[in-house]
Amino acid sequence: MKRLIALAAILGTLIFMFACSQQTAEEKAAAPVKEDINVRLELQKASTLEKVVQSGVLRVGLESGYMPFEMTDKKGAVVGFDVDMVTEMAKAMGVKLEIVNTAWDGIIPGLLSNKYDLIASGMTVNQERNLKVNFANPYIIVGQTALISKQFADEITDWKQLNDPKYTITSKLGTTGEQAAKRLFPKATYKSFEMEDQAMLEALNGKAAATVYDLPMTSIFYAQRGKDAGMKFLDKPFTYEPLGWAINKGDPDFLNWLNNFLVQIKNDGRYDRIYNKWFGSDEWYQDIQ
Template sequence: MKNLKTLAAALMLACGLGSAPLAQAETLRVGLEAAYPPFSAPSAKGGYVGFDIDIANALCKQMQVECEFIAQDWDGIIPALMARKFDAIISSMAVTKERAEQVDFTGHYYRTSMSVAVPRDADFKGLEAENFKGKVVGAQSSSTPGMYAEDVYGKAGAEVRLYPTADEAGSDLVSGRLDALVHDKYPLIEWMRKRSHDCCRLLGDLPGTMDDIAIAVRKGDDALRTRLNEAILAIRADGSYQRISQRYFGLDIY
């Protein structure tokens, strides 16, 4: 019986962070899409930089574990989590009903709305769906902006083109192959500031699109979700979160 108990304990340790208490683990494997500045992007020095990276590192410090970042294409990020390629997704994932059927979410760690960018000289009367009839609208596939573009502008008569990354959609907006780009507000502002020069302008924020952005874990991984929730509250309480948010955005985006 003693040997059986020893074997059982060893197996529990071998299962890793997804099923063992965090106190027994040394590493939290974090899945992210590394093409989403200012939230995540490759660093010239190796590794990744961005708001999501700094928040993840602050959470890991709070939980006394090491963060290991694993890049994953956005379309496959939930399947990769379910296949145990990593333990959690900290990659600006909006909470939706469809995603909540596949994964469990922590409480939010920031909130954001969607916005629309158009060429600077484009003649748009407003954000209403009827103004997009006959227009070509781009967005990232498998994203909430992509879903919005299809559900609202597509049904109003726009041609919707979906791209593997928002950067690819942005390139087509700059080159004139798109009439409009739907994207999350903060990365869209960052993209316009750094990459599109003066080609484009914000048409505005889309009403009713404020989303909770949260960390995804595998269904039933309640121990990890609880520890992450506690860590989010802790970095809010000690000011770590606010310092990170101020550095990137000049305000608290919680």
């Protein structure tokens, strides 16, 4: 009986040792797999800045049509203040620039799905957008202004008067102009348009009392078409709207680089040169489609 117990104990010890050796072997075999997974995870966490430098291309998402930030010229090229800014950005990175022209309502989803590396499209920094993306420090400050139709030019002298049921107000779909019109003028009738020039033409043609949109876009439209048509321009902005470059969340390295780039360009003369080119003159307008 004692021999059987001893034999059973020896057998149990051997089985335990065999199981331990098998477990160790399996862990060793699995180790390279775990290491590969960790490497892939680290690569996924790599900063967009690293990816841009490695690929040699900076992809920028924008919607052409917002003067003078991004527009299409008569040759079919996208030009403007934002384009010149990101051109300098690409030069500073030592990479090529690729412009990805996309519809405004899909511009943030495009960034989130990695169709481009950042958005530079006159985008206002606000809390709603900031829930989805991160913004670099503002590169310019604008605000909402109002163009008043000729029919109401004498009647409307202050933007606060627009909050009246007898007025129809227009702006562009999905913009802060639309948000401001709905928030500040809830009593008025609001009409939305796909493009800002369509919204402005509605007021120009007397089909709306006013159009609400960003300065300087309203300033350009007024100078080119509205002034001669008898429109009134309420040119003092009634909202505070900083514009910023948008990037994906969780990328402090890229955010740091963009903020430092902005400080540099604003202090070495490049920013002023680009600003004066697009906001200090309208000579570029003759080359726009």
